[in-house]
Amino acid sequence: MIEAAVLHIITPLALVVCAIFVALFRDLLYAAVSLGVLSLLLSLEFFLLKAPDVAIAEAGVGAAVTTAIFIIAIRATKRME
Amino acid sequence: MRFIVTAVVAYLLYLVLTIGSGTLLLWNEAELIIGAIFALVVAALVKNRYLKKSLRMLNPVRWFIWLIYLFLFFFAMAQANVDVAYRVITGRINPGIVKISPRLKNDMSLTLLANSITLTPGTLSVDVEEETNDMYIHWINVKPDVLKEMPRDYHPICNSFPDWARRIAG
Amino acid sequence: MWLPAAIVMVVCMLACIARIFIGPGAPTRLAAFDTTNTLVVALMVVLAIMFEQVIFVDVAIVYALLSFIMTLYVARFIEGKKF
Amino acid sequence: MGALNIVTYVFIGVGLFFNAVGSFGLNRFPDVYTRLHAATKCTTFGSMFLILAVIVQSASIWVMEGALSSQSVLSIHAIIALVVLLITNATSAHAIARAAHRSGEKPARAVVDDLEGKDIND
Numbered sequence: 370m371i372e373a374a375v376l377h378i379i380t381p382l383a384l385v386v387c388a389i390f391v392a393l394f395r396d397l398l399y400a401a402v403s404l405g406v407l408s409l410l411l412s413l414e415f416f417l418l419k420a421p422d423v424a425i426a427e428a429g430v431g432a433a434v435t436t437a438i439f440i441i442a443i444r445a446t447k448r449m450e
Numbered sequence: 451m452r453f454i455v456t457a458v459v460a461y462l463l464y465l466v467l468t469i470g471s472g473t474l475l476l477w478n479e480a481e482l483i484i485g486a487i488f489a490l491v492v493a494a495l496v497k498n499r500y501l502k503k504s505l506r507m508l509n510p511v512r513w514f515i516w517l518i519y520l521f522l523f524f525f526a527m528a529q530a531n532v533d534v535a536y537r538v539i540t541g542r543i544n545p546g547i548v549k550i551s552p553r554l555k556n557d558m559s560l561t562l563l564a565n566s567i568t569l570t571p572g573t574l575s576v577d578v579e580e581e582t583n584d585m586y587i588h589w590i591n592v593k594p595d596v597l598k599e600m601p602r603d604y605h606p607i608c609n610s611f612p613d614w615a616r617r618i619a620g
Numbered sequence: 621m622w623l624p625a626a627i628v629m630v631v632c633m634l635a636c637i638a639r640i641f642i643g644p645g646a647p648t649r650l651a652a653f654d655t656t657n658t659l660v661v662a663l664m665v666v667l668a669i670m671f672e673q674v675i676f677v678d679v680a681i682v683y684a685l686l687s688f689i690m691t692l693y694v695a696r697f698i699e700g701k702k703f
Numbered sequence: 704m705g706a707l708n709i710v711t712y713v714f715i716g717v718g719l720f721f722n723a724v725g726s727f728g729l730n731r732f733p734d735v736y737t738r739l740h741a742a743t744k745c746t747t748f749g750s751m752f753l754i755l756a757v758i759v760q761s762a763s764i765w766v767m768e769g770a771l772s773s774q775s776v777l778s779i780h781a782i783i784a785l786v787v788l789l790i791t792n793a794t795s796a797h798a799i800a801r802a803a804h805r806s807g808e809k810p811a812r813a814v815v816d817d818l819e820g821k822d823i824n825d
Binding site for chain 4: 621625628629632633635636638639645646647648650651652654655658659661662665666668669674675677678680681684685688691692695696698699700
Binding site for chain 1: 623624626627630634637640641646649650653656657660663664667671673675676678679682683686687689690693694697698
């Protein structure tokens with residue numbers, strides 16, 4: 370099953386690249402969008418590991434609540450770091 | 451009347467989401483009873499927001515026209531995708547933002563028209579003026595003869611979707 | 621039959637994620653993010669029939685609705701309006 | 704079963720082709736509006752055909768196993784996911800285009816711009 374391993378290799382690598390870019394962006398809105406992609410890939414990874422309940426929880430918390438809180442925080446402060 | 455319509459829609463949605471849970475016509479008894487109770491509660495809470503003024507979408511003739519429209523819309527969507535694939539591969543674009551006046555009255559037909567022209571050939575709805583219901587459309591392949599007169603003719607841009615929207619929800 | 625389709629979908633998704641990192645301006649990044657969401661929802665439905673677990677499709681429905689909310693929220697912020 | 708498998712392969716092929724075109728056009732076009740054209744239309748159509756392939760397979764198993772099969776959940780919920788995708792993609796494309804124009808993004812290589820300079824408050 371070498372093909373099934375491809376999915377399990379690509380998704381964590383993209384996850385790590387997303388985390389690096391979250392730290393690199395100077396514009397905080399871009400960092401928030403990258404964090405949304407990170408939670409998307411984390412949800413996909415939970416899905417691949419056959420844990421759909423954790424994937425639903427991660428999608429709800431990561432895609433909706435965390436980004437909304439970050440956007441409210443960026444509105445209240447400065448956008449550039 | 452609004453209460454009954456909202457309760458029926460909520461109950462149907464609940465039944466679709468819990469299909470295959472039992473043996474009594476694909477549902478079990480507990481799901482049917484709990485769904486009815488939740489549908490009544492939801493209808494009591496949101497009936498003034500879900501249906502604003504009129505009940506004209508209950509007319510079955512409109513549903514029938516909507517089904518015909520879906521059939522035509524699928525072919526327009528397939529044509530749109532072949533067109534966009536051609537433009538992606540060759541890179542031949544001629545974009546611009548044009549203004550059309552579809553002369554629609556209410557919000558529902560405007561929503562239907564905006565979603566339709568976003569998914570059909572070469573057009574993307576950008577903005578809408580609230581008072582006059584004029585729409586601004588990003589068009590990927592502008593034909594020069596449309597630009598001559600100022601109230602633009604909408605037939606070359608989005609071939610007769612405003613008429614269909616007026617027929618369905620107008 | 622489903623596993624090669626899933627791998628091609630993941631490769632398409634990586635191309636969209638690259639546009640999120642290099643794209644100029646906030647609306648381009650948001651458009652790329654929306655495209656990635658669509659691809660992930662389709663990928664989740666495909667993986668559900670591949671794993672033969674019928675309950676996995678619910679994750680796709682929930683993710684489609686929640687990512688829609690996030691896209692609208694960030695778009696309101698870019699528009700520069702109070703909400 | 705043979706004809707259904709052929710239909711499924713054709714649907715998967717069409718879906719993967721349009722998804723690839725969508726993600727390629729997102730990287731090729733010059734500005735955000737044309738990118739939205741490629742992204743929204745092509746990925747919606749491609750995802751629609753992939754989900755239709757899943758529906759064809761699971762509905763054939765549903766018919767074969769009788770009405771109480773667990774595949775009914777898969778077919779019905781895949782149809783719900785398809786409807787949700789069709790509605791939310793068009794709406795979010797409209798929201799992104801409006802936000803882009805109000806934040807001052809100009810359409811690249813435009814021959815006409817009727818909206819330029821107008822200030823629309825809701």
